Amino acid sequence: MNKFLWPLIGFIVLVVLLAIGLNLNPREVPSPLVGKPAPAFALPRLDNPAKTFSPEEMKGQVWLLNVWATWCPSCVQEHPVLVEMSKRNYLPIVGFNWKEVRGDGALDSKPDTPEKEMALAIQRSGKLLAAKGNPYQTVIMDLDGRVAIDYGVYGAPETYLIDKAGVIRFKHIGPITPEVLEKKILPLVAELNK
Amino acid sequence: MSPFKRLFLAACLALAALAPFASLQAKEAADLAADPVAEKRLMEISAELRCLVCQNQTIADSNADLALDLRREIRGMIQQGKSDREILDFMVARYGDFVLYRPPVQNNTALLWFGPLLILVVGLVALVRYLRRRNVAATAAAGGGLSEAERRRAETLLQEAAASDKKDSAQ
Numbered sequence: 001m002n003k004f005l006w007p008l009i010g011f012i013v014l015v016v017l018l019a020i021g022l023n024l025n026p027r028e029v030p031s032p033l034v035g036k037p038a039p040a041f042a043l044p045r046l047d048n049p050a051k052t053f054s055p056e057e058m059k060g061q062v063w064l065l066n067v068w069a070t071w072c073p074s075c076v077q078e079h080p081v082l083v084e085m086s087k088r089n090y091l092p093i094v095g096f097n098w099k100e101v102r103g104d105g106a107l108d109s110k111p112d113t114p115e116k117e118m119a120l121a122i123q124r125s126g127k128l129l130a131a132k133g134n135p136y137q138t139v140i141m142d143l144d145g146r147v148a149i150d151y152g153v154y155g156a157p158e159t160y161l162i163d164k165a166g167v168i169r170f171k172h173i174g175p176i177t178p179e180v181l182e183k184k185i186l187p188l189v190a191e192l193n194k
Numbered sequence: 195m196s197p198f199k200r201l202f203l204a205a206c207l208a209l210a211a212l213a214p215f216a217s218l219q220a221k222e223a224a225d226l227a228a229d230p231v232a233e234k235r236l237m238e239i240s241a242e243l244r245c246l247v248c249q250n251q252t253i254a255d256s257n258a259d260l261a262l263d264l265r266r267e268i269r270g271m272i273q274q275g276k277s278d279r280e281i282l283d284f285m286v287a288r289y290g291d292f293v294l295y296r297p298p299v300q301n302n303t304a305l306l307w308f309g310p311l312l313i314l315v316v317g318l319v320a321l322v323r324y325l326r327r328r329n330v331a332a333t334a335a336a337g338g339g340l341s342e343a344e345r346r347r348a349e350t351l352l353q354e355a356a357a358s359d360k361k362d363s364a365q
Contacts, residue, residue, distance in 0.1 A: 006320075026249060032290040103259060145263050152288040154246035154260055 031152050031171040038065070038162050039150040046097065046125060046139035049118055053094070053140045055166060062192045063092045064185075065160040066136070066176075067148065070128045071104035072156040078175035079132050085181065086135035091189050095136035097125050098156050099145045117143055161185060163192045232272045239268055239281055244295050252295050 033039075042052040055065075066082065068075035082093060100121035101110060111117040121141055129139070142148050151160065161170040170188055172180060240253035240261075247258040253265060264285070271281050285293050297303045340348070 029246060029290055029292045032287060099259075105259070145260075146267075149263065149267055149288060152290070154289065 027155070028173050029154070031168075033152055033160075033168050034171055036168060037166050038160065038168050039147075041147040041150065043140040043142055043147055044118070046095075046122055046141060049122065049141065053138050055162065058092070058094070058162065059166055060164050061092060062164055062189055063094060063137075063162055065094050065096050065151075065162060067096045067098050067151075067153050067156045067158040067160075069098050069100050069103050069156050070124050071100075071106065072098075074175045075157045076128070076132075078157050078177075079128075079135070081176050081178060081181060082135035083133040090186065092137040093135055095139035096148070096151075097121065097139055097141050098148050098153060099143065100125055100141065101143065102145070103156075114143070161188060161192075232269070235272055235278075236265060236268055239272075239278055240265055242282065242295055243285055244293050246289060246293065 038055045040054060040056065042054045045051050045053050068078075070076070085091075086093060101107065101117050101124070111120050118141065121143060125139065125141075129136070145153075151158075155173070157175055159172045159176055160168050161172075163169050169192060170184065172184070176185070237254050241255075243253040243264070245251045245253050245256035245258055245261045245264075247260050248256050251258075251261075253261045253268075267284075268281055271284065276284075282294070291298060291300075291303075297306060299307055
């Protein structure tokens with residue numbers, strides 16, 4: 001009996017460790033930005049690219065910054081949840097369109113001038129929002145993905161919850177599901193709005 | 195469609211899909227020719243950084259979109275005269291420690307670095323204890339463990355055996 005006890009305990013410990021390891025999602029890399037001020041930027045807006053938006057404008061509000069693009073299937077999958085959120089007026093959502101044109105590997109020919117690229121990006125993202133509903137208070141265009149690097153974006157969709165003082169309080173990687181919304185985002189929003 | 199035609203079409207599609215990469219590589223090759231020293235440094239730095247899209251590749255090895263963006267970013271910082279340390283810190287501040295291909299030695303990675311050593315020590319201690327116990331058991335079995343009465347009885351038996359042997363040989 002005793003002879004087999006220790007190997008058995010060792011085996012069980014190994015199984016438990018492997019089970020934990022295999023159930024972790026390696027795609028979810030914790031962001032070092034949580035608890036830090038949201039990096040400043042000024043990016044052109046979808047509705048009027050001559051104007052820029054910067055996170056400063058949202059001071060005093062708890063808001064979501066949602067990274068998306070039309071070429072990203074998970075973003076399209078997430079879209080109805082965002083639309084539902086905006087209908088219920090939970091909190092303002094700012095859409096961060098990430099490399100709308102350059103990120104699309106399926107696009108045959110990419111435009112050669114920044115103006116043409118912006119025009120194509122606006123046309124593509126505007127079309128999706130017109131067809132599936134626009135949950136965003138503002139949509140901003142990060143055509144070359146430079147600002148996204150400051151936010152540590154590595155795959156859309158990613159969503160940042162930012163508090164009244166402009167500090168990132170939570171980052172969700174992957175599509176927002178109704179479950180994530182109920183269990184993580186809404187309780188945090190309620191707490192931050194207190 | 196005949197199988198041959200289908201194969202041909204598939205090959206064409208595959209080539210078409212690769213075309214943008216070819217042009218990207220051409221662009222990188224042009225950068226390399228422009229400043230080979232900076233490009234060598236770029237490759238050294240990006241070999242230290244993990245590509246978060248294809249996590250088991252470095253930014254130097256990966257052709258993922260994000261890796262290209264990050265190489266462009268590093269190239270920019272090299273041109274601005276930033277040190278290797280500053281460039282790595284820039285990446286860690288945005289993507290976390292996970293972006294470093296070689297994890298740093300710090301509190302939350304202590305188990306990662308020293309865990310195997312710990313397991314080795316535990317194994318050695320267990321082995322030494324086991325060998326010692328087995329040694330004691332073996333000595334006991336070899337006679338060290340007989341009580342006084344047992345030894346006397348054993349002696350009597352041996353003497354009896356010797357006596358009967360003598361008797362046998364005398365006959």
